[in-house]
Amino acid sequence: MSLTSRKLHGLNGDCTVPGDKSISHRALMLGGLASGKTRITGLLEAEDVLNTLKAMQAVGAQAEKQGEEWHLVGTGNGVLLAPENDLDFGNSGTGCRLCMGLFGAYDFPTRFIGDASLSSRPMERILAPLKRMGVQVDEMQEGDRLPITLRGPWQTAPIEYRVPVPSAQVKSAVLLAGLNTPGITRVIEPHLTRDHTEKMLAGFGAEIGVETGKSGERRISLVGQGKLTGQDVIVPADPSSAAFPMVAALIVPESEITLKNILLNPARTGLITTLLEMGGNIEISNQRNSGGEEIGDLVVSSSELKGIEVPAERAASMIDEFPVLSVAAAFADGKTMMKGIGELRVKESDRLDAVARGLEINGVECRDGNDWLEVTGRPDGKGIGGGRVATQLDHRIAMSFLVMGMASEKPASVDDGSIINTSFPGFTELMNGLGAEIG
Numbered sequence: 001m002s003l004t005s006r007k008l009h010g011l012n013g014d015c016t017v018p019g020d021k022s023i024s025h026r027a028l029m030l031g032g033l034a035s036g037k038t039r040i041t042g043l044l045e046a047e048d049v050l051n052t053l054k055a056m057q058a059v060g061a062q063a064e065k066q067g068e069e070w071h072l073v074g075t076g077n078g079v080l081l082a083p084e085n086d087l088d089f090g091n092s093g094t095g096c097r098l099c100m101g102l103f104g105a106y107d108f109p110t111r112f113i114g115d116a117s118l119s120s121r122p123m124e125r126i127l128a129p130l131k132r133m134g135v136q137v138d139e140m141q142e143g144d145r146l147p148i149t150l151r152g153p154w155q156t157a158p159i160e161y162r163v164p165v166p167s168a169q170v171k172s173a174v175l176l177a178g179l180n181t182p183g184i185t186r187v188i189e190p191h192l193t194r195d196h197t198e199k200m201l202a203g204f205g206a207e208i209g210v211e212t213g214k215s216g217e218r219r220i221s222l223v224g225q226g227k228l229t230g231q232d233v234i235v236p237a238d239p240s241s242a243a244f245p246m247v248a249a250l251i252v253p254e255s256e257i258t259l260k261n262i263l264l265n266p267a268r269t270g271l272i273t274t275l276l277e278m279g280g281n282i283e284i285s286n287q288r289n290s291g292g293e294e295i296g297d298l299v300v301s302s303s304e305l306k307g308i309e310v311p312a313e314r315a316a317s318m319i320d321e322f323p324v325l326s327v328a329a330a331f332a333d334g335k336t337m338m339k340g341i342g343e344l345r346v347k348e349s350d351r352l353d354a355v356a357r358g359l360e361i362n363g364v365e366c367r368d369g370n371d372w373l374e375v376t377g378r379p380d381g382k383g384i385g386g387g388r389v390a391t392q393l394d395h396r397i398a399m400s401f402l403v404m405g406m407a408s409e410k411p412a413s414v415d416d417g418s419i420i421n422t423s424f425p426g427f428t429e430l431m432n433g434l435g436a437e438i439g
Ligand code: S3P
Pocket: 021, 022, 023, 094, 166, 167, 168, 169, 170, 172, 194, 319, 320, 343
């Protein structure tokens, strides 16, 4: 299903984007594992997350929707059941990789499969620490790709693991494997990546501690085989989804929108920091704590953006937001340089390449290297647009270029809009409700 987006004269109104994807996955995993009842409000009901729900049901969790809430009854830590069929994670790296840690530490075989995008993503980063814990890789495709079958030993061994790439998925997979491992599993990350796993594990009663060194290095220690108890979880709105209406309101003249209840965890707010530095009119109000996470409302209005250099140290706190930042940069005055973004090459697509090629076919000047991208903007949008972007099964590529079309002189199209449902069901309706013309 191809979609096209055309130039507008203003986006206006209030909106609430769907629940945070990272928190939704984790709430289902821990709720499905913990003893007793977990109630989840605001769960993201997108394909990625629903695949995690099915996986948790396949290993023994009970789940049902009651009104707006999801109710889960977990198996109890250490007592997951062997799944009878292959577990299909669709497009989701997070669902698949975290469950590899969680299920891999059990003495039964689990076969992990996914769509063409997920089946082309490297899994060695997860398998390496799991193998050190004693997990067998019974099946794997060339280049450490899915389908993969894992089988835990009678008992996994605790490890101390220094995460070699900035990845919350790797960190989380090791910690989740540590749940069914005797002794202390320790993960060291040189710099903060999203910390929802650590926070939620503590919330469910796990014995977990985090020490942060002077350089920002974090040592996370988890005592395995403890009891987890069901909790009430409130999922805030996803800042990575809010990024699309946010950038749209900045680049479309005569816009002012309010985005409600957005997660403002500092490990996730790099895009807001960057857009503020670029001169974006973004006001944060009603800042408060909800279920252990900072949240707030954002009022965003049309802005004259200027190009900046985004420091490499900030990359982890906005790793999913570079495609849409590149679109903002296309309408900024001057050049925007993004450094230290090599991890974009192993996302749902090679995002660095997908963004650069998408900008080029829409008439935006850019240069790219192995781990950097530089975009030269045109504040009036003149000459931009007219291209049809290959989304390559990547939801964020699809949404980013539809945002571009809202401010570019010529309309912008994407070849496959259906992939947006993996993370942001209702994207088109929400944007059109604010005044967009996507169709
Ligand atoms: C996620 C971690 C990030 C991010 C992904 C969600 C998570 O991946 O890109 O969308 O929920 O842990 P990496 O761990 O590969 O950086």
